[in-house]
Amino acid sequence: MAEPIHILVTGGAGQVGLELQSIGWPEGVVLHAPTRAELDLGDAASIRAAFAAAPFAAVINAGAYTAVDRAEGEVAMAFAANAMGPTVLADLTRAAGVPLVQVSTDYVFDGSKTEPYVEEDPVGPLGVYGASKLAGELAVLAGNPRSVVMRTAWVLGVHRANFLKTMLRLAAERPVLRVVGDQHGCPTGARDIAAALKVITLRMIADADAPTGVYHFVNAGETTWAGLATEIMARSAEAGGPSASVEAITTADYPTPAKRPANSRLSTARLTRDYGIAPRPWQDVVAEIVAELNAERAAA
Structure with a gap:
């Protein structure tokens, strides 16, 4: 019997982390998704302890x-989790000779x-969050040559708080929703992000020469x-759920x-x-999530 393939997932309680745990993985793959109490990205010692828990093939x-x-x-706090945490993970994975997907x-x-941004475009974060995430990108790329940074945007899903769930909640409370109309981007399903991460991670585990570097993943359209x-x-009105103008x-x-950036559109051609990986239209994602949430509400 083949040895199990252990993969460490940080942020297991987040939108993408929860989807990573619920999508199907090949037989023999064991996902480890420690809680924040067990792995705090702002605490180097807890990261090292979590990484020592199993012979991980990837993070x-x-x-x-x-x-x-x-x-x-x-x-x-933002830089501790978003820059220092990835720095520690890059050091640990490089020393172990395993890939890191950020x-x-x-x-x-x-x-x-x-136009939509491509991976080589100049960066220039407008705030602390973006700056801290950029610092994390640079740490990962410099710290582990076998790494992929996957940028995404406008994440939606059935789990945790996100824009879609907020809109449905507000639609049940008021007849008109006033929403920003001059920021452009690509809505992206957490489940679709998880599926893309799975493809990248399994390829990097199987192939030492798998492509590395920066990639963009968002759903198609804008x-x-x-x-x-x-x-x-x-979509909510069609499903019999709350709706507003x-x-x-x-x-x-x-x-x-x-x-916020006025243009968050990302090109996925390189990925x-x-x-x-060919992303599906964002409208399909919205319809799927709304239907799922409506079914949950109906069953409650």
Whole structure:
């Protein structure tokens, strides 16, 4: 009988971490997703202890400090989890000779480009969160030559808090939703992100020469937050769930502590070329999540 393949997943209680645990893995793969009490990305000693728990064949770092606005006032906390944590993981995985897959974000860009961003485009984070995630990217790429940084954006799912679930909750409370309509991006399913991470990680474990470096993964197509909200409302109404009308407003109408990029669109051509991953349309993701949440509500 073949030896089990152990994979360490950080951020197991997050949107992507939960999906990584629920999607099917090949027989023999054992996923380890320690709780934050067991693996705190802001605590180097706890990272080392978690990594020593099994002979890991790879690490997927799906954990992060993600409170974008709060990060403006919690700089040290954001950098501890998003920069120091990946630095420690890069050192540990390099020493063990195993790959590291790091989840990153569109917030490394300033949003001033008019076309979708490609991996080589200049970075320029607008806030602390983006800067801390960029520092993590650089640490991973410099610290372990067998690493992939996978940037994603506008994450939606059935688990935890996210924009889609917030819109459905608000639609049950008010007739009109005022949503920003001048920020453009690519809504992306947490389940789809997990599936892409699975493909990359298994390939890197099996093939020492698997492609490395920075990749973008988002679902196909683009919209604004107001456009996404409109689609969510339409799908929810079809499924017999809460719905409201959507009024597009400007970023200036909805000030936040952290600035958001006006353009978060990411090109996924490199990922398709190197790993054969072709993202499905974001509208399919919205329909799937809304249907799942509606079924849960109906069963409750």
